[in-house]
Amino acid sequence: MEGIHAVSAAHTAHELQRQLARDLHDEVASPLISLLLGLREMRQHRQAESAADGELAIVEDSVRDVLRRTREMLIDLRGQGDIRLNFAQVIRHDVLSKFEHSVRIAFRVARSWPEHINGWSAFNLSRIIHEAVSNAVRHGRATSIEISLDVNPLDEAVVLVVDDGAGFDGPVGLGITGMEERTVILGGTFQAAAAPVSGTRVEIRIPRYRLD
Numbered sequence: 001m002e003g004i005h006a007v008s009a010a011h012t013a014h015e016l017q018r019q020l021a022r023d024l025h026d027e028v029a030s031p032l033i034s035l036l037l038g039l040r041e042m043r044q045h046r047q048a049e050s051a052a053d054g055e056l057a058i059v060e061d062s063v064r065d066v067l068r069r070t071r072e073m074l075i076d077l078r079g080q081g082d083i084r085l086n087f088a089q090v091i092r093h094d095v096l097s098k099f100e101h102s103v104r105i106a107f108r109v110a111r112s113w114p115e116h117i118n119g120w121s122a123f124n125l126s127r128i129i130h131e132a133v134s135n136a137v138r139h140g141r142a143t144s145i146e147i148s149l150d151v152n153p154l155d156e157a158v159v160l161v162v163d164d165g166a167g168f169d170g171p172v173g174l175g176i177t178g179m180e181e182r183t184v185i186l187g188g189t190f191q192a193a194a195a196p197v198s199g200t201r202v203e204i205r206i207p208r209y210r211l212d
Contacts, residue, residue, distance in 0.1 A: 033185060036063045040184050064187055084116040087125065088149065095130050095147075102137050103145055110150040113157070117211035124182040125159060125204070131175050132161040132202045140165020142199060156188075157211055159204040167194050179204075186210055 039060045088109045096105055117125075129147060136142040142165030150158045176192055179202070183190035188206030195201040 033181075036060060037181055037184060039063065061187070064185070085119055085122040086115060087117050087122050088113070090122055090126050091129060091147065091149075094126050095133055098130075099133050099137060099145075103133075103142055105133070106144070106146045108146070108148040110148070112151040113149040114151075114208070114211055121186055121206070121211045124186055125206075128179045128182050128202075128204060129159065129161060131179050132200075133163075135175050136161075136163035136165050136200060140167060140200060151208055152205070155208045156205045157208050159206075161202040162195050163199040164195070164197070165199045167198065167200050 039056055042056060088107075091107065096107060099105060133145055133147070136145050140163055142163035145161065145163045148158075148160045150160070152158050179192070180190040183204050183206070186206050187210050188204055191201075191203045193201055
């Protein structure tokens with residue numbers, strides 16, 4: 001009976017832990033993301049530089065820091081510990097393996113790219129790349145895609161996805177919006193535009209230190 005009681009208690013504690021993780025995500029992380037996006041939009045709509053812009057930037061960074069800490073708590077509650085990942089391997093496993101039979105993909109990783117990055121950045125960047133490749137295949141009907149990971153002279157981590165598809169025009173879709181929002185969450189800049197010859201060029205720049 002004591003053994004059964006111990007197992008039941010452990011199971012209950014595990015369920016409570018999982019419930020707390022869900023509550024943290026729904027009640028804390030999601031509102032923080034909305035607040036962060038709202039702050040960024042507020043700053044972008046201002047016409048002139050002012051002291052208020054600097055204050056908004058400080059608040060934005062503070063929200064981003066709380067969001068990252070919350071994410072780390074969620075990871076701990078889910079029993080995953082302090083996750084640091086080889087991002088190149090993540091992309092090979094989560095993206096290349098899913099699309100390699102549909103399109104030619106050239107994948108380049110510069111020597112300056114960090115070998116391991118934090119799990120929060122890896123998750124969002126992998127979703128951005130996945131969405132960019134998916135859009136190129138499904139909507140752009142691309143036949144080849146180039147993905148590169150690099151660090152520029154400004155010490156920014158640069159993720160570049162270029163395809164030879166039909167490109168895009170008209171209203172911005174939810175896929176592009178989602179990629180931009182994930183980039184903002186990581187404190188970076190996002191750009192999607194027509195490639196020089198044909199297709200689409202997606203570029204994400206994030207301060208290198210945010211990947212630590």
